[in-house]
Amino acid sequence: MEYVEFPGVATPVSRVVQGAIGLFAHDDPARFAMLDAAVEAGINTFDTAVNYAFGGDGVDAMLGRWVRHRGGREGIVFFAKGCHPKLPHWDRPRVNLDAIAEDIDLSRRQIGVEQLDLWMFHRDDPAMDIGILVEAVNAAIDRGHIGAWGVSNWTTARVEAAVEYADAHDLRGPVANSAHWSVVDQLDEPWDDVVTLTGAHREADRAWHQERGVKVVAWSPLAGGFLSERIGRDELEAATEGHLADTARCYLNEVNWARRERAAEVGRQHGLSLSQVALAWALHAEFQPLVIAGNASVEEVEQSTAAERAELTADEVAYIFSG
Template sequence: MKYIEIQGVEKKISRLFMGTGDLRKLEEPHRIMLEAYIEAGGNAFDTAHQYRGREQVLGEWLAETNLREKVVIMTKGAHHDDGSPGPRVNPQAIRQDLTESLERLGTEYVDLYALHRDDPTVAVGPIMEELNEHLQAKRIHAIGASNWSHQRIREANEYAAAHGLTGFAFNSPNLSLAKPKEPRWEGTVSADGETCQWHVGTGLPLLSWSAQAGGFFSGNFAPDIQTDPEMVRVYYSDNNWERYRRAVQLAEEKGVTAIQIALSYVLYQPFPTCAIIGPRNPEELQSSVEAMNLELTAEEVAWLDTADKA
């Protein structure tokens, strides 16, 4: 396993985060996956207040295994569709969601806390002031944004710097080799070229959700296979099929799979990155670990991503 550091978190953080989207019950398949992830050297879990029941299950497992102090928890709050309707990016919603997340997880702090959505009509000042109160109280060790534009993150960090506060230490948008034609879910943000260049300049770590583009590179999809409306809507484009072709070509040259190439693409950007993964079995986990260790050159990364310029 490879690791990165994020300012504010004393623990090293594995570059593969274990997503908890399928963690509904502590049944055998889930226990096996969690144990396999820990055995592989993984120590970072992604969850959210809005993921119904997932925080409780993760908290139960951590209490049962006595692993809390050895792992990194990233949870998220202030999602628009979580509780009261409408935008919820405000101090009251942040406070409520964080308090409930800590109770559900059975912990006194979370290592990483991200705002799950943005509301650009809300000034960044009150948001940063609220988050810093929780940093001071040690309920959060590092703050970040999920699905915020890099311009808003920059604005928030400039406010923090001007007022003696701690700014966002990480960003968690989507980043994948397949580029979405439109947001996969309402209000989500994918890192485009400008965002990536901003990360190069700032060095701010990027923690990518849907790093494998919903399995676009798995071999289960093709232009004439229209059985998954979401995949067709989001990822079916000429440029993405060219990226797929290039991933297959490079995979054949290296003796690996196209989906491993796609994950390696995310992990070998010219700035710090992690990938949130959701393996369904130990074999898929091992595939992701192998992809993490499959180093791509800057030239290979650029070649994979220049389908629209060919």
């Protein structure tokens, strides 16, 4: 497993990050076994958020039970997120000083840790003054409540404004931006106010992140299951509601389908599944993103770590994308 260092985060971070989505459908023993397997395989970083909940429980609280089950968090890195809108006011921005303090404290309390390694704004509110936000998270760092901070689903312009404000005021700027990154273009937003870095027309955005040292933490590298053999084209074209319909709306066109076919072809040559090639392709990007893998079983953990070890040539990476 390859690891990267983040300013303010004491432990090197695995480039494959265990996502929360695979944790929703199981009871604690099954989840604990899968999380333990992830650590054993080299995945030491876990993505969570205060609004990730299932059946009244939340991922933060479940991770807290797992930490206690393990007897401590040594070597474990938590990427937590907050300031997401809350039901029933899903359409109202919730990026403010009260929400920052509330959500940082809630995640710390539920996970059972003094410090969150990295805390990210889950959404943005462009109406909020960038300096107020930068100063608030720097105060949380000074209190020892978070080690570093970042953002999720912020435009490059807003991330750049945060970096510039931090530099000008001798403060710590954002070290990470969690955005969509995948071999297939995002044709429509799967949720409101999300940001993608896919596609040739966003090359300048990706280059900026690389030049400024703001790491990209890629969500949905499998494009909502579009890059999985479990979903066929007939199913996508026939879907009128639910997850499959959303996946078709966001990713199904001829260009993306051709990339999927070429990825599957390269996978057969390497003895890898389509999903594994999609993960490997995302990891092979020049700007060296981390990828969030929604592993839901020990077997999927093994598949994701095998994908991280896969060596695609530059020609194969280009062929999958462009033909």
